[in-house]
Amino acid sequence: MACSSSFWAQMVIWTGRDPTPLSRIREYVKWSRERLLHIYVIRWFDPSTEDRMEKAQVKVITELLLPHMNRWAVLSMKLLHASSLPCPRFDLVGHAENLVQLDLDFIVDDVVSRPTTALSPSGEFDTPKLEKLSMGGVHFRESYVVPFPQLPTPPQLHSVALTGYASPRVPFAPVDLMKALLPCHKLRSVHLENLQLDIGESDQSSLLWLNEFIDTHFGDMSGDVVEECERLLCYPSSEQASYIHCSMPTRAPPAVEFEHGASYVDFIDIASPTTLVHYLTHKGTSAHVVTIKHCSGLQAEVLHALAKPTTMDLQVPQRRLAGGPRGASQHLGGNGPHN
Numbered sequence: 001m002a003c004s005s006s007f008w009a010q011m012v013i014w015t016g017r018d019p020t021p022l023s024r025i026r027e028y029v030k031w032s033r034e035r036l037l038h039i040y041v042i043r044w045f046d047p048s049t050e051d052r053m054e055k056a057q058v059k060v061i062t063e064l065l066l067p068h069m070n071r072w073a074v075l076s077m078k079l080l081h082a083s084s085l086p087c088p089r090f091d092l093v094g095h096a097e098n099l100v101q102l103d104l105d106f107i108v109d110d111v112v113s114r115p116t117t118a119l120s121p122s123g124e125f126d127t128p129k130l131e132k133l134s135m136g137g138v139h140f141r142e143s144y145v146v147p148f149p150q151l152p153t154p155p156q157l158h159s160v161a162l163t164g165y166a167s168p169r170v171p172f173a174p175v176d177l178m179k180a181l182l183p184c185h186k187l188r189s190v191h192l193e194n195l196q197l198d199i200g201e202s203d204q205s206s207l208l209w210l211n212e213f214i215d216t217h218f219g220d221m222s223g224d225v226v227e228e229c230e231r232l233l234c235y236p237s238s239e240q241a242s243y244i245h246c247s248m249p250t251r252a253p254p255a256v257e258f259e260h261g262a263s264y265v266d267f268i269d270i271a272s273p274t275t276l277v278h279y280l281t282h283k284g285t286s287a288h289v290v291t292i293k294h295c296s297g298l299q300a301e302v303l304h305a306l307a308k309p310t311t312m313d314l315q316v317p318q319r320r321l322a323g324g325p326r327g328a329s330q331h332l333g334g335n336g337p338h339n
Contacts, residue, residue, distance in 0.1 A: 008032040015057045015079065016044040025064055036073040036098055039065065043079050049108060055084040062086045069094045076103035082111045082136045082164065088143040093123035102127070104135040105163070109194075111138045113167035116146050130154035137165030137195045141172050145180045157184040161191035171198035174225060178232040192229065193219035193244075199228045199251070215240040215262070223249035223275070242266040243283065248275040261286035266293065273297045277305045 008031040013020045029037075041061060043054065058079065065072075069092075077085055085104045086092050119142055133154070135143075140162050144153045160181065165172055174197050181187060215238050218226050227249050241262035265287040270276045276297040284290040292298055 009035040009037055011037055011039045013039065013041045013061060014044055015041060015054055015061070016046055016051060018044065019057055022060065022064060025061065029065075029068055032071075034071070037068065037071045038074040039072065039076065040074075041077040041079070046080075049080070051080050051084075054080055058084045058086070059091075062091060066092075066094065069096045070098065072096050072099045074101040075099060076101065076105075078103065078105045080107050082106040082109045082138070085136070085139065087139045088125040088135075089121040089123065090142070091122075092125045095126045096130075097126070098129060099127045100129050101132040102130060102135070103132075104139065106136060109136060109138075109164035109166070111136065113138045113141060113165070113170040113172065115170055119146055127154045129156055131156055131158045133157055133159070134161040134191075135163075137162045137172070138167065140180075141165070141176075145172070145176050152183045153180050155183050155185070157181075157187055159189040159191075160184075160187065161189075161193075162195060163193045165195040165197065168196070168198075171200070173198050173200065174228045174232055178229070187214055189215045189217070190233070191217040191219075192221060193217075195221065195225065197222075197225045197228075199224055213238045217242045217244075218246055219244040221246045223247045223278075224251050227251070238262045240264045240266075241283065242268065243270070243279050245269040246275075246279070248272065248278055263288045264291075265289070266291045267295060268293045270295045270297045273299045273302050276302050280306065 008028050011025075011028045011032070013025055041058065043051070058077070065075075075096075079085060085106060088102075121143075125143070162177075172195075177195075177197065181190070214233060216230065216233070217240075218229070219242075223246055226243070226246055239262060242265070244266075245268070261283065265284050267276060267279055267284070267290070270279065274297075276292075276295055280290065280302070
């Protein structure tokens with residue numbers, strides 16, 4: 001198999017217990033010859049929530065792979081600690097001319113954002129072909145937001161997934177996040193999860209038009225942040241949108257509301273009936289299909305609020321109801337014509 005370079009272009013490197021020896025990684029790189037590399041750095045399953053060796057292991061692996069950056073096609077790291085991951089423009093520096101997918105994912109979010117004055121990027125991480133990006137909110141801010149606009153976000157991005165930001169001493173505003181995404185004219189999907197962004201006194205006139213249809217997915221997000229992000233995106237319509245365990249907005253709605261919505265909308269794990277009614281009436285009325293899953297907030301008062309003609313097809317898988325009334329599917333099925 002050492003003679004077949006295509007076999008070694010798919011590289012899986014294990015960390016944690018029984019990690020992949022560095023000598024074997026060197027062999028992988030050598031045997032792959034000049035082929036593009038699909039690199040997956042994955043932590044062995046372990047119920048432990050602490051790994052003091054992980055950061056050092058990943059640092060050595062990264063340093064071994066950096067000289068071959070021009071051959072990276074996929075770099076996907078799925079580790080325990082966010083602090084173990086390399087950060088673009090700090091630890092990942094160079095010209096990754098063939099990289100199309102970058103995943104820097106974690107289970108435990110243990111990084112804290114640093115003030116702008118404390119950041120000193122080592123150089124530029126050039127990824128002209130990058131299409132898919134998944135990383136933590138803290139590293140995204142430090143890599144692509146703080147230096148903006150001198151170091152723009154990769155222009156070919158189709159999909160962005162950001163997870164985790166909880167640094168109140170270093171505010172991260174939705175408008176700064178959207179400004180960083182603004183150059184990505186091919187952007188089609190934005191997935192934001194557990195980002196505690198600072199909306200402050202937002203300027204209601206600072207609308208940023210991306211002029212594209214963008215699917216949005218919000219998970220564990222404040223309702224106020226969701227509203228602000230959607231206002232800034234200001235897309236006319238999209239194919240899909242999902243709201244997972246999001247809270248009720250507390251701020252007054254903007255003076256000028258823009259019509260936008262998705263054809264397929266999912267509401268998942270929403271416990272409050274009032275919150276569920278809000279999302280259904282503000283996010284679901286223009287949808288063709290609305291799906292409710294695991295929402296214990298699906299109570300009688302929600303059904304009464306929806307007891308009026310509508311053209312949307314409201315799908316509630318009965319086997320997935322959590323705390324909803326029996327026969328809810330039948331009651332909802334009579335709300336209006338189905339498409």
